[in-house]
Amino acid sequence: xxxxxxxxxxxxxxxxxxxxxxxxxxxxxxxxxxxxxxxxxxxxxxxxxxxxxxxxxxxxxxxxxxxxxxxxxxxxxxxxxxxxxxxxxxxxxxxxxxxxxxxxxxxxxxxxxxxxxxxxxxxxxxxxxxxxxxxxxxxxxxxxxxxxxxxxxxxxxxxxxxxxxxxxxxxxxxxxxxxxxxxxxxxxxxxxxxxxxxxxxxxxxxxxxxxxxxxxxxxxxxxxxxxxxxxxxxxxxxxxxxxxxxxxxxxxxxxxx
Amino acid sequence: xxxxxxxxxxxxxxxxxxxxxxxxxxxxxxxxxxxxxxxxxxxxxxxxxxxxxxxxxxxxxxxxxxxxxxxxxxxxxxxxxxxxxxxxxxxxxxxxxxxxxxxxxxx
Numbered sequence: 201x202x203x204x205x206x207x208x209x210x211x212x213x214x215x216x217x218x219x220x221x222x223x224x225x226x227x228x229x230x231x232x233x234x235x236x237x238x239x240x241x242x243x244x245x246x247x248x249x250x251x252x253x254x255x256x257x258x259x260x261x262x263x264x265x266x267x268x269x270x271x272x273x274x275x276x277x278x279x280x281x282x283x284x285x286x287x288x289x290x291x292x293x294x295x296x297x298x299x300x301x302x303x304x305x306x307x308x309x310x311x312x313x314x315x316x317x318x319x320x321x322x323x324x325x326x327x328x329x330x331x332x333x334x335x336x337x338x339x340x341x342x343x344x345x346x347x348x349x350x351x352x353x354x355x356x357x358x359x360x361x362x363x364x365x366x367x368x369x370x371x372x373x374x375x376x377x378x379x380x381x382x383x384x385x386x387x388x389x390x391x392x393x394x395x396x397x398x399x400x401x402x403x404x405x406x407x408x409x410x411x412x413x414x415x416x417x418x419x420x421x422x423x424x425x426x427x428x429x430x431x432x433x434x435x436x437x438x439x440x441x442x443x444x445x446x447x448x449x450x451x452x453x454x455x456x457x
Numbered sequence: 458x459x460x461x462x463x464x465x466x467x468x469x470x471x472x473x474x475x476x477x478x479x480x481x482x483x484x485x486x487x488x489x490x491x492x493x494x495x496x497x498x499x500x501x502x503x504x505x506x507x508x509x510x511x512x513x514x515x516x517x518x519x520x521x522x523x524x525x526x527x528x529x530x531x532x533x534x535x536x537x538x539x540x541x542x543x544x545x546x547x548x549x550x551x552x553x554x555x556x557x558x559x560x561x562x563x564x
Contacts, residue, residue, distance in 0.1 A: 223532075224506060224510075227483055227506065227532050228483075228502055228506060230483070230484070230529075230531065230532075231483040231484045231487065231502060231505075232502065234484040235484060235487075238488075256499055256501055256502060257501060257502045257503060258501025258502050258503030258504050259501070259503055260503060262501075262503045262504060262507050263503045263506060263507050263510075265507070266507035266510045266511055267510060
């Protein structure tokens with residue numbers, strides 16, 4: 201049985217590693233194993249069974265043509281990435297995802313803060329009354345205090361992607377590394393799904409926050425808007441951060457989902 | 458054993474025929490083709506899976522996973538209405554081919 205696995209590995213060694221070839225290899229192995237088991241059950245010897253299965257395998261070029269793949273040995277070879285390069289790239293994606301997500305969330309927070317300050321200091325506030333001008337001024341200052349660092353995070357982020365231009369060109373992962381990253385992605389997916397689900401729940405439930413303050417005070421609807429924006433900022437952070445981590449895995453594995 | 462060059466244009470037709478009545482998976486299809494041809498034609502593994510790839514790309518079949526007993530998971534294939542139409546076309550084409558070639562075959 202190991203002979204079959206090795207044979208298939210050798211045949212696929214010249215094909216690029218991606219989700220399609222991985223699945224194809226799994227399907228082929230299943231078919232070959234079934235054929236092998238049936239031959240054994242018919243009373244063939246181990247060697248005979250392996251021999252027949254391999255003789256009926258066919259020509260790997262036929263598959264490559266159908267998949268429109270060129271063998272890796274000829275012409276422009278895609279760069280084979282090291283574990284270190286892949287790790288660097290994934291970490292960079294994670295950091296940049298965090299920065300972008302934080303940047304967007306901070307900007308939304310800024311708007312929410314502005315509304316909150318307007319409510320606290322503005323006309324009709326039960327805490328303190330200020331002139332409309334100074335309340336407006338403070339809220340604008342707070343808004344800018346959030347928007348400026350938020351935008352700065354984007355800019356900081358843009359300048360850090362350059363060392364990873366090798367990911368933009370054709371590249372390939374060694375077999376074992378591809379499978380390791382694929383496993384890591386599989387381990388990450390349940391968390392990802394949970395987080396996205398949580399984000400969706402927050403989005404759906406956030407309008408409830410609009411109405412809660414109005415139960416206590418008819419004039420307090422502004423607090424509701426601020427609370428809803430806070431909740432949405434959290435949801436947006438979850439979507440962007442986890443979405444980008446997943447995207448990073450997809451780029452490395454060269455899968456589309 | 459039939460040469461695979463001659464039969465190439467009809468590998469897809471054979472696979473579609475096997476899926477007309479029921480969904481099936483790689484090994485079962487290959488085994489049924491062998492049995493139906495009375496052991497005269499064995500479809501190579503790479504031929505089979507090239508055909509699956511091509512048929513799916515053209516929308517003639519759909520692939521999906523189905524859980525088997527013992528926790529095994531198999532890729533199954535199902536024919537689409539487009540696949541059935543394509544199969545009918547190939548049948549007509551074959552009858553015509555046969556008719557023409559037969560005129561040049563000495564009994």
